[in-house]
Amino acid sequence: MILAIESSCDDSALAITKIADKTIVFEGKISQDSSHTEFGGVVPELAARLHAENLPALLERAKPYLAGVKAIAVTNEPGLTVTLSEGVVMAQALAIALHKPILPIHHIKGHLYSLAIGGDLPMPCAALMASGGHTLILEAADYSAMREVAGTLDDAFGEAFDKTAKMLALGYPGGRAVEELARKGSAARFDLPVPLKGDARLAFSFSGLKNSARLAIAGFGGLAAMSEEDRSDLAASFQSAAIAHILDKTRRYLAAARPKRMGLVGGASANLALRSAFGELCAEFGAEPLFAPLEYCSDNAAMIARAAIEAYRLGDFCDPAEIKIRSRSPLK
Ligand code: KG4
Numbered sequence: 001m002i003l004a005i006e007s008s009c010d011d012s013a014l015a016i017t018k019i020a021d022k023t024i025v026f027e028g029k030i031s032q033d034s035s036h037t038e039f040g041g042v043v044p045e046l047a048a049r050l051h052a053e054n055l056p057a058l059l060e061r062a063k064p065y066l067a068g069v070k071a072i073a074v075t076n077e078p079g080l081t082v083t084l085s086e087g088v089v090m091a092q093a094l095a096i097a098l099h100k101p102i103l104p105i106h107h108i109k110g111h112l113y114s115l116a117i118g119g120d121l122p123m124p125c126a127a128l129m130a131s132g133g134h135t136l137i138l139e140a141a142d143y144s145a146m147r148e149v150a151g152t153l154d155d156a157f158g159e160a161f162d163k164t165a166k167m168l169a170l171g172y173p174g175g176r177a178v179e180e181l182a183r184k185g186s187a188a189r190f191d192l193p194v195p196l197k198g199d200a201r202l203a204f205s206f207s208g209l210k211n212s213a214r215l216a217i218a219g220f221g222g223l224a225a226m227s228e229e230d231r232s233d234l235a236a237s238f239q240s241a242a243i244a245h246i247l248d249k250t251r252r253y254l255a256a257a258r259p260k261r262m263g264l265v266g267g268a269s270a271n272l273a274l275r276s277a278f279g280e281l282c283a284e285f286g287a288e289p290l291f292a293p294l295e296y297c298s299d300n301a302a303m304i305a306r307a308a309i310e311a312y313r314l315g316d317f318c319d320p321a322e323i324k325i326r327s328r329s330p331l332k
């Protein structure tokens, strides 16, 4: 079995997965959302301190399964340096205590393998990833040959939802709250611009859209002057433009690259409006759409353990003293 630890942002997670049949024997996650809400975003030092409390609590629950563990996997890149360190230090301690090797895992590869929890990921595979930290299109020839073909020029998709949620006083993280509010509203009400429309670049940008949402609120004289209907119409108009943008770029990618299959991953891939529009778009290009189960869209350790099965088979081991933490790191 592989024991995997995830602490790249504000979710403390630990999972143990069987290498042979990929079944999960233990999984635990402690979300820190409520602790960061009052700050309107993740406070790295607070997140690190909470990981230092939460990860040992999860390990305590996982103790009955430690005897069969053959390797310790841990997210070491990319993410917040201070929070990644908490997971890595625990992985080092476990590796030394249990005399097992470490498998360093790239967080984005983990999200890609959320498409294959308990099963296989057909290769080659393309994917659109939309989370709070990343918005990108990736191409994977196999586990050890991946590249980013489109990235964001400024904010990430989920981050834009979080910032819009903050403007609408919906709390943090606000992606799901914006989606729920949008369901009650009319997307035709506000004419928010779809970013980079007509721009041939395969790239994402959300800062202009976020700003238009801010201006729309200012146009009322502030949030307090907006009715419930105004708010839900704005949420719907924002969500519609954000989805139109990432799918406009995904359409360009599908038309040019014609992948056989394309996955949708990352915390924001739990958005049902995005999931259904993505599925329809893939069908238009004859690409098989792949989705992660809703419970594995946001950060979790089961996806890290699943990716680590590939790393284990390839012998991608690392000495506990040699593991490197990188806040930014390209896919490879
Ligand atoms: O993958 P994830 O858990 O963490 C990162 O690696 O960033 O993604 C979290 C992000 C947050 O920005 C959250 O607001 C967004 O995903 N998100 C959503 C939805 N559910 C979560 N965004 C839009 N619609 C949703 N339903």
Ligand code: ZN
Pocket (backbone or CB within 6 Å): 107, 111, 131, 266, 267, 298, 299
């Ligand atoms: Zn993530």
